[in-house]
Amino acid sequence: MFEHILLPIDGSLHSLRSVDIAVKIAKASNAKVDLLYVIEGSMSKFDVINNDNPVEVEKKRKDRMQPAQEKLKEAKVEFESLIIHGEPGSSIVNVANQSDYDCLVIGSRGLNRFQTFMLGSVSYKVAKLVKCPVIIVK
Numbered sequence: 001m002f003e004h005i006l007l008p009i010d011g012s013l014h015s016l017r018s019v020d021i022a023v024k025i026a027k028a029s030n031a032k033v034d035l036l037y038v039i040e041g042s043m044s045k046f047d048v049i050n051n052d053n054p055v056e057v058e059k060k061r062k063d064r065m066q067p068a069q070e071k072l073k074e075a076k077v078e079f080e081s082l083i084i085h086g087e088p089g090s091s092i093v094n095v096a097n098q099s100d101y102d103c104l105v106i107g108s109r110g111l112n113r114f115q116t117f118m119l120g121s122v123s124y125k126v127a128k129l130v131k132c133p134v135i136i137v138k
Contacts, residue, residue, distance in 0.1 A: 001029040002102040007079075008036040008092045008126075011064040014107030018137040019068045022105040023075040025135075031102070033072060033079040036095060037065050038088045089125035096130040105135045 007022045009015040026033050065081055072079045084091055096104050108123045127134040 002026070002031045003029070004099075004101050004103075005031050005033045006036060006092075006096050006099070006101045006104045006132075007033050007068070008038065008088070008104070008106050008122075009065065009068045010037070010088070010107070010109075011067075012107060012109060014109060014137060016067060016071075016107070018105050018107040018135075019071045021135060021137050023071060023077055025103065025105065026077045027075060031077075033077055034095075034099075034101075035065060035068055035072065035079050035081045036092065037081070037083050038091045039083065039085045040088055089122045092122070092126050093129045096126070096132060101132045103133050103135065104130055105137065108136050108138045 002025055005022055005026055007018065009019065022033055025031065062083075065083070069079070069081060082095070084095070086094075092104075092106070104126065106123050106126055109121055123134075123136045127136060
């Protein structure tokens, strides 16, 4: 059914739940998963300002991916980890649409109604703009 799944994560509880769903799908269809972490500009600045050591900054970024990587390893799901810089919504859409993904699994951030109305959500933007099927995990 699915051969290649894109799994954007941000370290939130919703994104960790999305890993569980992606694992189930990947195991059922023997699919490969691309784990994607997008470093947002404001977070990148925060990391650099609050850390003198660039090696430590990189380590902290990789640490944010570790729980998801561990879940994929434990489930024996083939995966690759990708770290990119950019605005999360558009970056995820670009990666999804420039590659041959069969499915995208993403966590919902759980914004309140006002925030969703005013700002939109990453998962909503992604679902609207990617060409492959999208599963949003709450």
